[in-house]
Amino acid sequence: MAQSGSGTGSKASAGSAAVADFSLNRDQIITEALILIGAFESGEPIDPNDLTMSANTLNIMVKEWNAQGKHLFHEEEGVIFPVKNRQRYQLHATSGDHATLDDFVDTTVTVNAASATTAITVGSASSMTAGDTIGIELDKAVSDKSTNDLQWNTVAAVSATDSTYVRLSAALAGSATSGAQVYSYTNRMDRPLRIVDGRTFAQDSLNDAPMTPIAKWRYNNISLKGSTGRPTNYFYDPQLNMGEFFSWPVVSSIDFLYKITVQKSVDQFSSASAAADFPSEWINALTYGLAVELAPKFGVYGQELLDLKAIRDEKVDDLLNFDVEISPIMFQPDLSGR
Numbered sequence: 001m002a003q004s005g006s007g008t009g010s011k012a013s014a015g016s017a018a019v020a021d022f023s024l025n026r027d028q029i030i031t032e033a034l035i036l037i038g039a040f041e042s043g044e045p046i047d048p049n050d051l052t053m054s055a056n057t058l059n060i061m062v063k064e065w066n067a068q069g070k071h072l073f074h075e076e077e078g079v080i081f082p083v084k085n086r087q088r089y090q091l092h093a094t095s096g097d098h099a100t101l102d103d104f105v106d107t108t109v110t111v112n113a114a115s116a117t118t119a120i121t122v123g124s125a126s127s128m129t130a131g132d133t134i135g136i137e138l139d140k141a142v143s144d145k146s147t148n149d150l151q152w153n154t155v156a157a158v159s160a161t162d163s164t165y166v167r168l169s170a171a172l173a174g175s176a177t178s179g180a181q182v183y184s185y186t187n188r189m190d191r192p193l194r195i196v197d198g199r200t201f202a203q204d205s206l207n208d209a210p211m212t213p214i215a216k217w218r219y220n221n222i223s224l225k226g227s228t229g230r231p232t233n234y235f236y237d238p239q240l241n242m243g244e245f246f247s248w249p250v251v252s253s254i255d256f257l258y259k260i261t262v263q264k265s266v267d268q269f270s271s272a273s274a275a276a277d278f279p280s281e282w283i284n285a286l287t288y289g290l291a292v293e294l295a296p297k298f299g300v301y302g303q304e305l306l307d308l309k310a311i312r313d314e315k316v317d318d319l320l321n322f323d324v325e326i327s328p329i330m331f332q333p334d335l336s337g338r
Contacts, residue, residue, distance in 0.1 A: 023276055025060065063266065078261075080098070086249050088244045091190075104185040194236070197261040219235040234246060266278070
């Protein structure tokens with residue numbers, strides 16, 4: 001959810017009067033928009049019904065702006081934790097699959113842990129907290145790690161005197177030998193609007209390899225969807241509630257992680273003091289955008305509305321042209337002789 005904020009920002013540097021960031025909260029944006037359409041005079045209270053309607057209109061608008069699809073500030077890096085031979089992973093805060101946008105802990109077991117134990121010793125648990133989700137690599141055949149699986153559990157506590165000792169909320173279903181992989185994270189990934197980029201990370205060689213996005217029809221036409229190997233292709237279906245990520249081939253061991261760059265949804269304004277989930281340079285565009293949306297509801301039509309729309313469109317276009325990734329353009333001469 002959007003975080004609380006006010007019409008001030010943080011200082012750019014100690015002892016400086018300059019402010020690097022600026023934001024307005026929900027009600028401040030609504031006030032500015034109502035002034036633009038002549039529906040409010042500064043110093044007067046806003047009618048509660050008008051405030052509720054304006055807040056709903058603002059949330060509808062920012063959700064619609066998701067479809068612009070070019071907000072670099074809403075791109076984040078995430079990881080999907082592997083399940084052997086799994087073709088589909090569901091991405092949502094309530095999914096049974098494991099994926100996160102948070103920084104996650106990547107460590108290993110350092111002392112052999114027997115089956116049914118409720119505690120493990122790892123390389124470092126200093127970034128783990130009680131309640132975190134934790135995955136531990138369990139042995140199926142010590143001589144062949146490709147047969148191992150992750151058992152997902154919950155951190156019950158991290159020792160206050162030993163930052164390598166982790167208590168678990170449930171007993172291990174098998175043994176975990178020293179060197180076994182351990183992951184932990186705090187929050188599950190919510191449904192991404194899009195997956196912008198995908199690659200796999202190999203734990204054994206510590207290297208990334210790109211994955212190619214493919215269309216749904218192309219994925220559906222793959223005859224052997226259960227083929228195993230290092231995944232080279234992916235298809236993402238955002239669905240309505242639960243996003244679905246498909247990879248091909250599928251992993252046959254847990255030595256791979258899926259790393260993804262996602263476009264997340266714009267957070268709605270959850271309260272009067274909630275700040276915009278946009279950079280400060282977008283605040284004016286939000287204000288004019290809301291003014292355009294509110295104008296017909298307050299009887300503003302004709303040239304006045306057209307003028308507001310023109311100003312809004314100019315501001316949004318400028319921001320969308322600015323909000324692009326800077327990358328080099330490379331030219332290569334045609335040496336074929338044709």
